[in-house]
Amino acid sequence: MDNPTFRLNVHIEKDNCSILLDSSGDSLHRRGYRIKGGIAPLNEVLAAGMIYLSEWDLESNFVDPMCGSGTLLIEAALMSRNIPPNLNREHFGFMNWKTFDKNLFAKVKGELISKQKKITHKIIGNDLSPNSIELAEHNAKAANVFENIELKVGDFKNFAHNLESGIIITNPPYDERIKQENINEFYKEFGDTLKIIFAGFDAWILSANLQALKSIGLRTSKRIQLFNGALETKFYNYKLYKGSLKAKYDK
Numbered sequence: 001m002d003n004p005t006f007r008l009n010v011h012i013e014k015d016n017c018s019i020l021l022d023s024s025g026d027s028l029h030r031r032g033y034r035i036k037g038g039i040a041p042l043n044e045v046l047a048a049g050m051i052y053l054s055e056w057d058l059e060s061n062f063v064d065p066m067c068g069s070g071t072l073l074i075e076a077a078l079m080s081r082n083i084p085p086n087l088n089r090e091h092f093g094f095m096n097w098k099t100f101d102k103n104l105f106a107k108v109k110g111e112l113i114s115k116q117k118k119i120t121h122k123i124i125g126n127d128l129s130p131n132s133i134e135l136a137e138h139n140a141k142a143a144n145v146f147e148n149i150e151l152k153v154g155d156f157k158n159f160a161h162n163l164e165s166g167i168i169i170t171n172p173p174y175d176e177r178i179k180q181e182n183i184n185e186f187y188k189e190f191g192d193t194l195k196i197i198f199a200g201f202d203a204w205i206l207s208a209n210l211q212a213l214k215s216i217g218l219r220t221s222k223r224i225q226l227f228n229g230a231l232e233t234k235f236y237n238y239k240l241y242k243g244s245l246k247a248k249y250d251k
């Protein structure tokens with residue numbers, strides 16, 4: 001049912017039953033900007049969680065070289081501009097409750113709008129597929145953050161930029177929904193590109209293909225296990241130092 005006044009969630013595990021009253025009505029993971037999804041779009045809440053786990057400072061440059069429909073870029077722009085998810089959502093279940101205080105809600109919303117920030121760092125997305133970039137543009141406009149995001153069509157191998165440093169968070173194809181001819185070779189090429197084009201960046205990669213991840217050929221700094229729906233995935237961090245790692249510690 002669309003826009004229910006009450007939604008009851010019932011969880012039963014062995015002898016325990018919990019009954020939860022959801023005051024929002026429609027699910028909160030639906031941010032309202034995904035007008036259309038891509039082939040394998042990330043769940044918006046998972047994308048936001050990945051950004052939190054990366055401990056991104058919300059101020060340095062953010063790049064997703066395989067951005068698909070732009071979920072990570074949009075969540076990054078919302079966070080760094082201090083725009084709470086669903087700020088422009090028109091309906092919550094509690095708005096139908098007798099106790100709903102329209103004026104208080106408008107005041108709280110006004111306060112949140114006044115706390116929005118301007119940003120100067122770059123948020124850049126790139127994808128091989130022009131269709132995906134079109135979707136990303138569409139979704140970024142719906143989320144009101146299109147002005148903060150640059151989008152490019154192209155192979156990650158040819159990604160050109162003039163940034164000194166930043167963070168990369170991306171989820172490459174894992175050979176589940178998007179087939180790659182030689183997935184291990186594809187990840188190896190991505191690892192080589194990271195070393196050459198993105199030296200000085202902090203890179204985070206989400207993938208369900210552990211074997212392919214090994215082909216990246218870079219030393220992991222952190223390893224986190226996450227679930228993309230029912231699919232077990234790994235979220236790995238690689239520090240891409242300029243010059244050799246030895247040179248960094250010899251300083």
Ligand SMILES: C[S@@+](CC[C@H](N)C(=O)[O-])C[C@H]1O[C@@H](n2cnc3c(N)ncnc32)[C@H](O)[C@@H]1O
Binds near residue numbers: 067156
């Ligand atoms: C799993 S999807 C990313 C989904 C995205 N995070 C989202 O929320 O929509 C992987 C993306 O990698 C892109 N891709 C595959 N090979 C590429 C390449 N060589 N260069 C750039 N992008 C590539 C695909 O077009 C696809 O959009």
